[in-house]
Amino acid sequence: xxxxxxWFGEEYLELYPHRDLASARREVAFxxxxxxxxxxxxxxxxxxxGRHSLRFAEKGFPPVGLxxxxxxxxxxxxxxxxxxxxxxxxxALPFGAGAFRSVVNFFTSVGYFLREADNMAVVTEIERVxxxxxxxxxxxxxRDYVLARLVPEESRSTGxxxxxxxxxxxxxxxxxxxxxxxxxxxxxxxxxxxxxxYTAEELVEIFRQAGLAIEETWGGFDGGPAGSQAPRLIxxxxxxx
Numbered sequence: 181x182x183x184x185x186x187w188f189g190e191e192y193l194e195l196y197p198h199r200d201l202a203s204a205r206r207e208v209a210f211x212x213x214x215x216x217x218x219x220x221x222x223x224x225x226x227x228x229x230g231r232h233s234l235r236f237a238e239k240g241f242p243p244v245g246l247x248x249x250x251x252x253x254x255x256x257x258x259x260x261x262x263x264x265x266x267x268x269x270x271x272a273l274p275f276g277a278g279a280f281r282s283v284v285n286f287f288t289s290v291g292y293f294l295r296e297a298d299n300m301a302v303v304t305e306i307e308r309v310x311x312x313x314x315x316x317x318x319x320x321x322x323r324d325y326v327l328a329r330l331v332p333e334e335s336r337s338t339g340x341x342x343x344x345x346x347x348x349x350x351x352x353x354x355x356x357x358x359x360x361x362x363x364x365x366x367x368x369x370x371x372x373x374x375x376x377x378y379t380a381e382e383l384v385e386i387f388r389q390a391g392l393a394i395e396e397t398w399g400g401f402d403g404g405p406a407g408s409q410a411p412r413l414i415x416x417x418x419x420x421x
Contacts, residue, residue: 325411
């Protein structure tokens, strides 16, 4: 089983409580300012527990949310029963060509796969399901910013669980690796995260290879420029008409 098939559940939600509904409002507002005035139909790719999907729906643009994690989709359904949610693999999207006017992908979901061909397949699928003239907004972490602030090891406590987290950079694979050891009572369970870290130039090139035209890049949801000092890497791309 790969890391992303087992990790996105209860422990994941406990470790990322700052990724809350309030921050999602700001991120959705940023996206809506840059997508078409009418972004529908809209796909929230890797929607997780639905925090962005709910905010889009609040604004009158209820998206289709897709994720692989059954536990996260169950939470999304509990939060918003009106949401249309689909379980699927982002390398083979279960939608027809040109099904969406807009696709959004928040919080670093591009780069999950060990094979670069699989990561490329994700972007190729996004291009396929976009209608001509449609836009894709992608949010991932700023590689240089994160590596400069990498904390090799830390411990956290959340209720009855103790977490020991190790992080390291693999320069050969250009992946940021994380090992999460969870202790509860007398038992220990270990999870992994492994994400390919892209520079702006690398991500832009992948989008171009998939047939998407780059419109703009940013380094955060404040609209600042992308670069080595930027915490995020946000790319807006368009499918040519």
